[in-house]
Amino acid sequence: MSSMTKPIATTRSATGIPTGKLAVWWVVGSEIVIFGGLLASYVMHRLGHPEWAEYASHTNTWFGGANTFVLLTSSLFAVLAHHAAEHGDGKKAAKWLLGTCAGGFIFLCIKAVEWTIEIQHGYTITANGFWSFYYTAAGIHALHVIAGCIIMLIIARQAWKGKELQRVELIGIYWHFVDIVWIFLFPLLYIAK
Amino acid sequence: MAEHQEHADEHGQAYYVKIWAVLLVLLIVSILGPILAPHLEVGFLKAWMITLMTAFGIAVVKAYLVAANFMHLKIEKRYISYLLATMLMLMLLFFAGVAPDVMKHEGQNWQNVAAQTEVERALEAEGAAAAHGEHAGEQPGGEH
Numbered sequence: 001m002s003s004m005t006k007p008i009a010t011t012r013s014a015t016g017i018p019t020g021k022l023a024v025w026w027v028v029g030s031e032i033v034i035f036g037g038l039l040a041s042y043v044m045h046r047l048g049h050p051e052w053a054e055y056a057s058h059t060n061t062w063f064g065g066a067n068t069f070v071l072l073t074s075s076l077f078a079v080l081a082h083h084a085a086e087h088g089d090g091k092k093a094a095k096w097l098l099g100t101c102a103g104g105f106i107f108l109c110i111k112a113v114e115w116t117i118e119i120q121h122g123y124t125i126t127a128n129g130f131w132s133f134y135y136t137a138a139g140i141h142a143l144h145v146i147a148g149c150i151i152m153l154i155i156a157r158q159a160w161k162g163k164e165l166q167r168v169e170l171i172g173i174y175w176h177f178v179d180i181v182w183i184f185l186f187p188l189l190y191i192a193k
Numbered sequence: 194m195a196e197h198q199e200h201a202d203e204h205g206q207a208y209y210v211k212i213w214a215v216l217l218v219l220l221i222v223s224i225l226g227p228i229l230a231p232h233l234e235v236g237f238l239k240a241w242m243i244t245l246m247t248a249f250g251i252a253v254v255k256a257y258l259v260a261a262n263f264m265h266l267k268i269e270k271r272y273i274s275y276l277l278a279t280m281l282m283l284m285l286l287f288f289a290g291v292a293p294d295v296m297k298h299e300g301q302n303w304q305n306v307a308a309q310t311e312v313e314r315a316l317e318a319e320g321a322a323a324a325h326g327e328h329a330g331e332q333p334g335g336e337h
Contacts (some may be wrong), residue, residue: 015270028277029279029280032284033280033284036281036283036284037287040284040287040288041295043288044292044295045295047296048295048308049308049312050312054319069217072217072220075213075263076263078263079263172263176260176264177264179259180255180256180260184252184256186223191227191244191247191248192245193227
C-alpha cells in the first residue's frame with residue numbers, strides 16, 4: 001500500500017496544519033519577498049524617474065484587464081475544485097482543475113499576443129528601465145503560471161483516480177497567490193499612467 | 194444548528210461565485226477609474242488621487258477578498274496570517290532602506306550624476322518628440 005510507504009511528514013501535523021499545507025504557506029511567504037522586492041524596486045524607480053510616465057503610457061489596459069478577468073475566473077475554478085475535493089468528489093475536482101489550467105493557458109496566449117505587438121513596436125526588454133521591469137515582472141509571473149499549470153495537471157490526474165485529494169487545496173493556495181501577484185501587477189503596469 | 198447552516202453557506206459554491214462577482218465589479222471600477230477620474234474632481238480631491246484609489250485601493254481590497262475567502266485565510270490558523278504579514282513587513286523594510294537612494298538623485302554630500310543625466314536626456318527627448326508630434330524615447334516606429 002502506498003499509504004504505508006509515505007513519509008511521516010506527509011501525514012502528521014505537529015503544528016495544527018497538515019505539513020504539506022504548511023509547506024505551501026512557506027512557499028507563499030518566500031514568494032511574497034521575491035515578488036515584493038521586485039515590485040518595491042519598480043515603485044521606487046517609477047517615483048524617482050519622471051520620464052517613466054511617458055514609457056508606461058504605452059501599455060495596453062485592455063490586454064491587462066482581460067488577463068485579470070481570466071485569472072480571477074481561474075481562481076474561482078480552483079476554489080470550486082477544492083470544494084469538490086472536500087466533498088470527496090475527485091472527478092469533479094479534476095474537471096475544475098482542468099478549467100483552472102485552461103485559464104492559465106488563455107492567460108499565456110493573451111500575454112503572447114500582447115508581447116508580440118509590443119516588441120514589434122520597438123518596446124523590447126532593453127528599450128529602457130520601464131520596459132526592463134515590465135518584462136521581468138510579468139515574465140517571472142508568467143513562469144509561475146506555467147509551473148502552476150504543470151503541477152495542476154499532475155494533481156488533476158491523481159484527483160481523477162480519487163488519490164491525494166488534499167493536494168487540490170494545496171495547488172489552489174499557490175494559484176490564488178499567483179492571482180494576487182497579478183492583482184498588484186495590473187494597476188502598477190497598466191493603470192497608473 | 195443555525196451555526197452549522199451558516200458554516201455551510203459560507204463555503205458553498207454560491208458563496209464563491211458571489212466573491213468572484215464582487216471581484217469582477219472591482220476590476221471594472223479599477224479600469225474605469227482613470228477614464229472617469231477627470232470628471233469626478235471635487236475641491237481638494239484631484240483626478241490623480243481618484244486614480245490612485247481606484248487602482249491601488251481596489252487592488253488591496255481584491256487581494257484581501259482572494260486571500261480571505263479563496264485561500265481560506267479567514268478560517269486558517271492565525272499564525273499563518275502573522276507569517277505572511279511578517280513577509281510584507283520585510284518588503285516594506287526593504288523599500289524604506291533602499292528607496293531614498295533610488296528616488297532621490299542628490300543629497301547634502303552626494304549626487305547621482307548618472308540618474309540626473311538620464312532623467313534630463315529622456316525628458317528632453319520626450320519634449321523634442323512631442324514637438325514633432327511623435328512619441329519619445331523609443332526606437333523608430335515606436336508609435337502605438
